[in-house]
Amino acid sequence: MAAADQIKTLIQSFGESDETRFFSTAMQIAATEARQGHATFAQELKVLIEKAKKERSSSTIDSKAISLSLPKRELHELIEVFVPRVKLNDLVLDEKIKATLAILIEEQQRWEELKKHSLDPTRKLLLIGPPGTGKTMTAQAIAGQLDIAVYIIRLDGLMSKYLGESISKLRLIFDTMQSHRAVYLFDEFDSIGSHRNQGHDIGEVKRVLNSFLINIEKDRSNSIIVAASNLPESLDMALFRRFDEIINYPLPDKLQIKQVIQKCTKAYSFIKRPNYETLAETALGMNYSDITKSCNEVIKSMVLSHAPKLDADLLADMLKKRKATDGK
Numbered sequence: 001m002a003a004a005d006q007i008k009t010l011i012q013s014f015g016e017s018d019e020t021r022f023f024s025t026a027m028q029i030a031a032t033e034a035r036q037g038h039a040t041f042a043q044e045l046k047v048l049i050e051k052a053k054k055e056r057s058s059s060t061i062d063s064k065a066i067s068l069s070l071p072k073r074e075l076h077e078l079i080e081v082f083v084p085r086v087k088l089n090d091l092v093l094d095e096k097i098k099a100t101l102a103i104l105i106e107e108q109q110r111w112e113e114l115k116k117h118s119l120d121p122t123r124k125l126l127l128i129g130p131p132g133t134g135k136t137m138t139a140q141a142i143a144g145q146l147d148i149a150v151y152i153i154r155l156d157g158l159m160s161k162y163l164g165e166s167i168s169k170l171r172l173i174f175d176t177m178q179s180h181r182a183v184y185l186f187d188e189f190d191s192i193g194s195h196r197n198q199g200h201d202i203g204e205v206k207r208v209l210n211s212f213l214i215n216i217e218k219d220r221s222n223s224i225i226v227a228a229s230n231l232p233e234s235l236d237m238a239l240f241r242r243f244d245e246i247i248n249y250p251l252p253d254k255l256q257i258k259q260v261i262q263k264c265t266k267a268y269s270f271i272k273r274p275n276y277e278t279l280a281e282t283a284l285g286m287n288y289s290d291i292t293k294s295c296n297e298v299i300k301s302m303v304l305s306h307a308p309k310l311d312a313d314l315l316a317d318m319l320k321k322r323k324a325t326d327g328k
């Protein structure tokens, strides 16, 4: 067994976020175990330590470092860059969407094998559906799953701040896709993908849309392009055939509501087992975002009032309240 002092140092260094001391103490424990003849356990510890080190180094790449690596300064105001921690398993999705995304991930992880046979991996997605159903989160989770950055393009900024220059900016974004493999999320896509555009110069919107169509058609990069919109009826028809997959995000059904509540509350226990059927009935018609927010509100009030467990009745009330105000 590891010495008491080693365990104390391990906990202390964790508390002080002293990563170097944490890992060196962990290695000392592995060495002690090996000396005591526990070779298998020592080896298991070493593997775990190496894995943890690798995971730490990939998750601590900070967004600033990556955003500085954007080739053009002109894009800094238009693109937000970070490496998401969220994974596809954090989302509740219907089986069909899960299967489509699983194929995309596998093709992306093994893109070199496909390229050798002149095959293109799936990488252009159009996500459509009501607000709060997981479109933005999906783009982030694809990046998180592949351990690459997500570049979120502020389309509204492209249209309003850079009137007259939007096409050249868009070209720069597509150039960046060549040099920086990442997930490029064109969120709120209706601001350029729609004919019925309010507030912007309609001629400019059309020119930007045409330029987008040309660029996405020509694009041969290794990046993943995701466009998301909650106004599918307003999207230009010409857009649809430019994407490899068009995925519809519906509101959650009863089973999915139960799953999302379980995901949000899994770190806490309830005073008495909740009746998920009733909760799902109450929340039917709400989106994932509002259900998640209701759960978080109940969790926060539990923590702040030092209550030991969650109250399912309180959660039901919270859901009703949020549903009545339509998430506002």
Ligand SMILES: Nc1ncnc2c1ncn2[C@@H]1O[C@H](COP(=O)(O)OP(=O)(O)OP(=O)(O)O)[C@@H](O)[C@H]1O
Pocket (backbone or CB within 6 Å): 090, 091, 092, 093, 129, 130, 131, 132, 133, 134, 135, 136, 137, 138, 228, 229, 230, 249, 260, 288, 289, 290, 292
């Ligand atoms: N399918 C889902 N599974 C689990 N949680 C979800 C899901 N969809 C949404 N959420 C929760 O709601 C939040 C907001 O979701 P997200 O931003 O992905 O919605 P969206 O579909 O992009 O909405 P909008 O159309 O308004 O942009 C997420 O951060 C997450 O907490």
Ligand SMILES: [Mg+2]
Pocket (backbone or CB within 6 Å): 135, 136, 137, 187, 188, 228
């Ligand atoms: Mg979104």
